[in-house]
Amino acid sequence: xxxxxxxxxxxxxxxxxxxxxxxxxxxxxxxxxxxxxxxxxxxxxxxxxxxxxxxxxxxxxxxxxxxxxxxxxxxxxxxxxxxxxxxxxxxxxxxxxxxxxxxxxxxxxxxxxxxxxxxxxxxxxxxxxxxxxxxxxx
Numbered sequence: 001x002x003x004x005x006x007x008x009x010x011x012x013x014x015x016x017x018x019x020x021x022x023x024x025x026x027x028x029x030x031x032x033x034x035x036x037x038x039x040x041x042x043x044x045x046x047x048x049x050x051x052x053x054x055x056x057x058x059x060x061x062x063x064x065x066x067x068x069x070x071x072x073x074x075x076x077x078x079x080x081x082x083x084x085x086x087x088x089x090x091x092x093x094x095x096x097x098x099x100x101x102x103x104x105x106x107x108x109x110x111x112x113x114x115x116x117x118x119x120x121x122x123x124x125x126x127x128x129x130x131x132x133x134x135x136x137x138x
Contacts, residue, residue, distance in 0.1 A: 003111065003122055006051070010059070013044040014104035021101035045097055053089045057082045058124060059107060060092050066110030072117040 003011070020038045048056065061078040064070055070078050086092040096103060114121045 006055070007059075007107075007111075007122065010044065010047055011104050011108060013040045013047060014100060014107065016040040017044065017100045018102070018104055041097075041100065044100060044103075045093060048093045048096060049090065051089075053083075053092075055124075056089050056092050057086070058121060060086070060095065062110030062114065062121060063096065063103065063106045064110070065113050066106035066108065072110075072114045072119060075114065075119060075121070 017040050024035050057079055060082045061075060064078055065072050111121055
């Protein structure tokens with residue numbers, strides 16, 4: 001399965017946040033001062049906000065599938081539910097940013113589950129050429 005660059009970049013940023021989360025929460029004494037948030041947090045949010053709403057809703061749908069909340073066969077219903085639930089794309093971004101340390105595993109897992117079911121969701125993330133009909137000649 002080939003992952004588009006736009007999604008790959010989101011996965012990279014989310015993976016960096018996952019590493020930061022475990023570095024700051026595993027093996028640190030409670031008395032130690034907290035580490036500042038990593039720069040990837042702002043970059044991930046900005047990247048998600050830059051996406052078209054339809055792409056963003058596909059990501060949320062893939063995350064829900066990767067979180068075992070629904071079955072890959074229900075992708076269309078999940079997508080409709082997500083687009084109905086979030087009237088503004090920033091609401092979907094806020095949901096994804098609630099626990100960014102888990103985003104990489106859930107998004108990648110959702111993409112893999114969909115791929116195993118024969119759904120190539122990654123193709124939907126790629127720009128498609130516009131085919132023009134030749135003008136009718138009378």
